[in-house]
């Protein structure tokens with residue numbers, strides 16, 4: 001079976017042995033590459049084999065990581081925990097390797113390179129420089145210390161947030177306050193109560209439970225309590241993240257200085273599509289001003305409609321939900337009946353075929369779980385990728401949805417191609433039949449957009465595939481794909497009532513589409529405020545005390561907030577303190593700016609217009625990371641990005 005690596009035998013001893021053997025081979029091959037005589041320092045004799053030798057190790061480890069994410073067990077977790085540090089060590093050695101850095105510079109300056117090879121070397125050099133390979137030994141060891149400390153802090157930040165969130169819960173012994181809450185959320189709350197040996201219902205700060213309270217709990221006092229708790233997670237003495245935030249900002253600034261940058265934002269922007277931090281700050285500030293104007297109108301509408309003398313942050317979701325139902329007659333249950341899973345997948349593949357002329361065929365290959373399906377993807381009868389779908393929720397699966405290229409595309413030394421293996425993972429409830437909510441359909445399209453980016457990119461070198469594009473560019477194909485879930489022409493292809501077989505009625509399509517910009521002012525104002533806080537944190541001089549830190553937050557609130565209430569939300573801002581989004585929270589907006597422009601082209605020419613689709617395919621999807629994102633976008637649009645399509649989309 002060609003894809004048997006997807007299903008590794010999970011055994012602590014043999015699995016670790018297998019991985020360690022691969023690492024050992026990779027290490028030896030790397031060592032012998034370093035010994036190559038200078039006269040053979042060429043792309044083909046150094047960089048091609050470099051990727052080739054790492055390929056099997058990476059693919060095998062990726063398959064183990066996949067199993068740990070979707071079929072997690074104590075053993076799978078242990079395998080990762082034991083092996084990952086060894087792998088990180090090896091990568092660290094490579095990233096500080098002065099000789100390999102010199103070799104890459106030599107190749108860039110002396111070898112005759114194709115444009116893709118040149119880009120590949122440039123990307124390698126960027127990584128080298130950003131890790132500090134060119135610095136003196138003393139500075140290098142300082143950097144290592146800082147990186148280690150930052151890793152520790154980020155783990156502590158994450159644990160504090162989780163632990164503090166867990167402390168709070170709210171018990172309802174009767175249903176007076178929660179009678180409007182949807183049945184699925186009540187079932188979860190009942191289960192939560194049972195686990196605590198309580199009758200009735202228990203609500204917590206975990207997102208589905210918290211959102212159920214904000215959207216559907218009629219008791220304002222309870223909503224307020226939840227809002228305040230949620231926004232002040234990890235600010236209490238027992239689990240406070242305040243000092244961790246302070247130390248993080250200081251260390252990030254120190255690292256940036258050692259690497260020759262003024263601040264952390266400047267440092268990370270060396271590998272972004274956006275030109276400079278100030279360009280981002282300017283664009284997002286404009287957006288903040290416009291969205292606040294719309295948000296004020298939205299607040300007024302809510303106040304007038306529900307005759308409220310004053311409106312608070314904990315009232316918004318609740319009243320918006322009611323108004324949305326009244327205005328658009330959206331009946332979630334009715335909509336859902338039109339999205340049986342099989343029909344949605346069939347429609348999704350049809351859309352991909354209409355746009356990019358690819359054919360996706362089911363295989364009967366078996367893998368680690370009977371619910372997992374493997375497809376072959378063909379372009380003009382040539383196999384270009386394997387696509388794996390693992391979308392049902394299981395107790396041993398991590399929450400959320402994601403896309404991963406378990407095996408990257410590889411040109412073997414004999415010239416043969418190994419096609420990529422891409423997986424989409426989801427957590428949809430399984431039913432008989434499985435009916436998806438419109439939001440779940442959107443998630444499926446989003447993740448499939450990522451998969452397309454990898455499957456369609458015609459890279460021949462590992463580090464120029466779709467997933468290697470800049471952080472603020474990589475969400476373009478996924479967010480763009482979401483657009484096809486709102487248009488009647490495409491809804492007709494994947495919506496089909498599970499009994500009557502009718503597509504979604506036209507008036508429902510119309511109303512569904514209208515909900516897209518409903519209350520968008522409030523959402524965008526809030527998100528732009530957070531984005532600007534991230535930018536302020538990482539462009540201003542690092543604070544020396546908690547007081548100075550909190551002054552930055554107060555300033556930000558005053559300049560960009562809609563409400564004056566501030567509880568210390570930064571203490572649980574995990575995206576930037578425990579995730580990869582520092583000075584990068586803006587990338588959500590950035591990808592939306594980009595995709596709004598791309599999709600505007602489709603809207604003008606027809607959402608299935610083959611010329612537009614081909615232009616998008618030729619200039620963006622098939623290119624992977626063969627050119628910088630900025631240039632790819634320019635090739636498609638014939639100009640630089642602007643935000644007008646985004647503003648139009650959300651009626652700002």
Ligand SMILES: [Zn+2]
Nearest residue numbers: 446450475478
């Ligand atoms: Zn995504």
